[in-house]
Every structure is written in C-alpha cells, then in structure tokens.
Amino acid sequence: MRYGVIGLGAIAPFFLEAVERCPESTLTAVCDLDPARTQPLADEGTPAFTDYRELLAAGVCDAVIITLPNHLHAEVAIAALEDGVAVCCEKPLAITSADARRMAETADRTGTTLFTAFHxxxxxxxxxxxxxxxxxxxxxxxxxxxxxxxxxxxxxxxxxxxxxxxxxxxxxxxxxxxxxxxxxxxxxxxxxxxxxxxxxxxxxxxxxxxxxxxxxxxxxxxxxxxxxxxxxxxxxxxxxxxxxxxxxxxxxxxxxxKSSLQHEYDGILADFRSQVAAGRASCxxxxxxxxxxxxxxxxxxxxxxxRRSKLPTPTRMVRLLFHTSDDRGMTLSQWGTRCIPAGEIHELVTTTDRPRAAGDRIDAVGFLGFVEFQEGTVVAVGDEVRLADGRLIGTVAGFDECHFPNHYNIVIESDRLWTATSAGLEPLDEVRFAEGGAVARP
CATH class of the missing domain: 3.30.360.10 (Dihydrodipicolinate Reductase; domain 2)
Known part of the structure; x- marks a missing residue:
C-alpha cells in the first residue's frame, strides 16, 4: 500500500515509523503547510507537497493518513474519498456529528475505506x-x-x-x-x-x-x-x-x-490494511x-x-497600576485554587502569554492594580474576571508568588494586556470574580 501522510505535526512521526516498519507499506508522499517539516523527507526522495489537493492529484497514493488539526479532518478526508483514496484519520474523525456523517456517507457512496485511528x-x-x-x-x-x-x-x-x-x-x-x-x-x-x-x-x-x-x-x-x-x-x-x-x-x-505507541500504531496500520483489503467502506x-x-x-x-459551586465574589480597587512589561519574569505556581479571606488585598495582572503548567514563565504582563476582597472566597483557575459594567477581562490562569506572603499576583489570561487605564478603572471600582467551570482543579 502506498501511503501519503497529510500533516507532519506531533502525531505524524508515529505513523511514519509504523509505515517504515511494515514491509507491506511504502511512504510515497508527505504534505504540510510548512516546507521545513517536509524537507527532511524530500531530501530522502519522498515527494513533498504544501497543498493536499496537489498530493491527491499526483496519483501516487493508495491511501492517506490525516494528522491535521481536528477542524480540517472532514474537508481533506472527503476530498480523498471522492478521489477513491482510502483514508486513515486521526481521532476524532471530525468535530461535529454532521461532518462525521458526511465523511461516512462519502465513503459508502464511493466504496472507499474510511478508518479512525484509535490507537x-x-x-x-x-x-x-x-x-x-x-x-x-x-x-x-x-x-x-x-x-x-x-x-x-x-x-x-x-x-x-x-x-x-x-x-x-x-x-x-x-x-x-x-x-x-x-x-x-x-x-x-x-x-x-x-x-x-x-x-x-x-x-x-x-x-x-x-x-x-x-x-x-x-x-x-x-x-x-x-x-x-x-x-x-x-x-x-x-x-x-x-x-x-x-x-x-x-x-x-x-x-x-510514548514507547507504548509503537505497537499500537503498528496495530492501526494492520487493521486499516485489512479493512481496505476486505473492501469495507465506512467502518x-x-x-x-x-x-x-x-x-x-x-x-x-x-x-x-x-449548577454553580460558588457565588460571584466582589472586590474593590484600592491601588491602580498603569504599566505593561514584556519581560516580567513571573512564574506560574503549582496551585489551581487559593482560599482568600475577606479583607485581603491581592494584585491583578493580565497576560497574553498562555501559561499552563507550574513553572511556566510569564513575561507579557499588563497591570490593573490591587483589589480588596469584600467576601471570603476561593479563587480558581478558570474563574472569569469582569468589570462592573460586565466587560470580561479574562480568566484566571493561576498565581505568581514572588511577593508572597505579602500578596499573590493573580494572573489573568486575556486577549490583550489590560491596565487600569485601558479598563477605565478608578479607585473603589468593582472587579468581580465568577466561576468559569463546574469542576476546579485542586
């Protein structure tokens, strides 16, 4: 079976290695928008493309393996199926049931195998x-x-x-x-x-x-x-x-x-080949x-x-801050929640970085100022932070402890760097914390 791999991101190497291990499989094409990803394979003689439509038109593949972002699965798979090219698609098959059904209907109509890779x-x-x-x-x-x-x-x-x-x-x-x-x-x-x-x-x-x-x-x-x-x-x-x-x-x-993946991806290809050999369409x-x-x-x-597990919590601004930084060097703490008694004062900072794990560095920061919590509460990752007029500042990404025990920096992930100026804040203005999800990480 001649394979083309469309999308050379984090999952693709496991498929490429499985194809290489299988004597009944040959890699005959690769495709990715980034030529730097295809170049090493092109240097070894594998035809490389930046447009999946050109790969399909080249007629060099019996089957394609799709390892693209989820929202592209349906478009690319349907195009391949219409050309009579079997499809092995990374999970999920699609984002919506409507797209998944369209893919299956195309496979049935063309008599071409559509396969989901549940490794x-x-x-x-x-x-x-x-x-x-x-x-x-x-x-x-x-x-x-x-x-x-x-x-x-x-x-x-x-x-x-x-x-x-x-x-x-x-x-x-x-x-x-x-x-x-x-x-x-x-x-x-x-x-x-x-x-x-x-x-x-x-x-x-x-x-x-x-x-x-x-x-x-x-x-x-x-x-x-x-x-x-x-x-x-x-x-x-x-x-x-x-x-x-x-x-x-x-x-x-x-x-x-990830060493368990080797035998699992070998299993994917073996099952896929058997489905194609049996002439099964959507399966x-x-x-x-x-x-x-x-x-x-x-x-x-x-x-x-x-269902909400806590009430919104009001705070009031007691000190405004107006500056931004692109090299602040904060560090995301390990905690997903912090208990805050009424009357405590903590600093609100916004960031366009995307800190996710403990120890992640936070450099792009906008400073809103210091707030006093009017009621005792638990602030959790994912909580929404809104101004009194309802505008969403962002969601709590976590906490930085560089000034603790004096105060926490409550890090708010946002689409821009908010300051007291851009938020239009004045002393004593309210900022409200509200639950953003039904389950909080402890």
Whole structure:
C-alpha cells in the first residue's frame, strides 16, 4: 500500500515509523503547510507537497493518513474519498456529528475505506483485559477509564490543541475519543448520563468527568485530565459482581515516554490494511464516538450553566497600576485554587502569554492594580474576571508568588494586556470574580 501522510505535526512521526516498519507499506508522499517539516523527507526522495489537493492529484497514493488539526479532518478526508483514496484519520474523525456523517456517507457512496485511528484499542494490556472479562457483560458492575496527562508534554509545537476553534474543545475531544473507544471495546455501545467540565481556560476544558451506561446496563466512568503537573495515567479498571477487580495499565512495561505507541500504531496500520483489503467502506466506531463527544459537551455545558459551586465574589480597587512589561519574569505556581479571606488585598495582572503548567514563565504582563476582597472566597483557575459594567477581562490562569506572603499576583489570561487605564478603572471600582467551570482543579 502506498501511503501519503497529510500533516507532519506531533502525531505524524508515529505513523511514519509504523509505515517504515511494515514491509507491506511504502511512504510515497508527505504534505504540510510548512516546507521545513517536509524537507527532511524530500531530501530522502519522498515527494513533498504544501497543498493536499496537489498530493491527491499526483496519483501516487493508495491511501492517506490525516494528522491535521481536528477542524480540517472532514474537508481533506472527503476530498480523498471522492478521489477513491482510502483514508486513515486521526481521532476524532471530525468535530461535529454532521461532518462525521458526511465523511461516512462519502465513503459508502464511493466504496472507499474510511478508518479512525484509535490507537489505544491495539494496546496489548487492553486486549488482555478484554479477553479476561466474562462473556456475560452483566457480571461487570462498573468500568472506570482514566486518561490523565500534562497536555504540554504531548503536543510539541502544535499549539492548535489549545485553540478551541481548531481543536473543538479540550481534553474531552482530544483524549475523550480514545477513552470512549476503549470503553466501547470492552462493554459495547454507550450513552451519556452525566458530565462535569472544569478548569476551563480560554474556552477549553482541562478536566472532564463522564458518566455513561452501556447497552447492557454497565455503568462506565471516564475521567480525563490535561492538567497533571507531570507524567501520565492511562488505565482501565473493571469491577465484577463476584468482587474481582481487573485492571489494564496502558503504560505498564513501557518505560520510555510514548514507547507504548509503537505497537499500537503498528496495530492501526494492520487493521486499516485489512479493512481496505476486505473492501469495507465506512467502518469502526468513528462516527459513533464523535456523537458521544458531542452529546457529552451538550450535557456538560448545560450542567455548567445550571449548577454553580460558588457565588460571584466582589472586590474593590484600592491601588491602580498603569504599566505593561514584556519581560516580567513571573512564574506560574503549582496551585489551581487559593482560599482568600475577606479583607485581603491581592494584585491583578493580565497576560497574553498562555501559561499552563507550574513553572511556566510569564513575561507579557499588563497591570490593573490591587483589589480588596469584600467576601471570603476561593479563587480558581478558570474563574472569569469582569468589570462592573460586565466587560470580561479574562480568566484566571493561576498565581505568581514572588511577593508572597505579602500578596499573590493573580494572573489573568486575556486577549490583550489590560491596565487600569485601558479598563477605565478608578479607585473603589468593582472587579468581580465568577466561576468559569463546574469542576476546579485542586
């Protein structure tokens, strides 16, 4: 099979290495908007393109592997399918169910294989757990899937993961499809019963907890977290009616970072080739998982709108600041929440940087000033900060402790550097903190 790889970001190397390992596969084209990414492969003789349409028109591929930002999957996959080129698409298949269905309908109409790359279903420990589970799924009393990591350790230079428009959300649409597919592989079809989204920053959630139920009535919990300080936890626990507890740790025995992916991506290509050889068009759970993620967002956002865990907290300006800095050198602390008694005074700073993990440096800063908290509260990452007239300054990114114990710098992520001047603030003006998500990182 002659493969073209479209998109050479953080995921592409795992596919490229799998193609190289497989004697039945050949890399015949690569495509990326950035010629610097394609150049090393071009130097080895692989045809390189900056436009996927030119790659398809060249007629050098039997199949393409799509590892683009999520919002581009549908456009590129449909174009390939229309040309009779089989498609192996990174998860999620699409951001919306409507796009996923269009992709599947195109595959069915053209008789061309459309395949979603859920790599964890090929993990040897998950396969072992599936084989160990009782055939009578009613004997499973609970299934828990955990998929937790520090997202910044995984994305390399692909900042689109942190862009709600291009990614489609946060941990739920990124890690969620793998976790949901793992559960589906063990207990079958699922439906959403409850969702909590939290630690929301610039419109993307870093925490999600999903409750689901299988068609056979098995309760399923999926726990997702993008905000671990370091490391990762990817496992499944199955509790049985007789008291037995079975567990599959996806990372067990794989000591190097991402080393478990080698055998998983080999599994993707082997399964994909078998689907193409069998002449199957749209196949697998790709469309179904997109629907589950879409349902989960709908439930989670509705819950977030109805249920609040704290009241908005008023503060008043007691000292205004008017300057900005592009080399402030603040450092994001490890804390996602801080308890603040009534009467305490803390400094508000805005930033256009995107600090995510403890220790991240914060240089681009605009200073609003010092506020006195009128009521005791808990300020949390993801809280919205608004002026008295309702204008949104931004969301709390975390805290800098360079002046503690005198005061915290409350770091507010924003689309511009606000100061007391640009905000039109006067002494005693109100600034209000309000909950931005239903779940806060501790």
């Amino acid at each position: 964890r279903r090929y993990n040897r420990h998950l396969i072992g757990l599936r084989e160990a589970l009782p055939a009578d799924r009613s004997q499973i009393t609970r299934l828990t899937v955990r998929y937790n990591e520090n997202i910044l350790e995984h994305i390399g230079g692909d900042r689109w993961y942190l862009d709600a428009e291009r990614c489609g959300g946060g941990c739920l649409i990124d890690n969620g499809p793998n976790a949901l597919d793992m559960a589906h592989a063990l207990v079958g079809g699922l439906s959403v019963t409850g969702v909590r989204l939290g630690d929301v920053r610039s419109g993307i959630e870093y925490v999600a907890e999903l409750d689901l139920v299988s068609e056979d009535g098995v309760p399923v919990r999926v726990e997702l977290d993008w905000a671990l300080s370091t490391g990762e936890v990817k496992d499944v626990v199955a509790e049985l009616a007789d008291g037995t507890v079975l567990r599959a740790d996806m990372l067990e025995g794989f000591t190097a970072f 697998g759970t790709g469309v179904e998982i997109v629907g589950l993620v879409e349902d989960a967002y709908a439930v989670g956002r509705a819950e977030s709108g109805r």
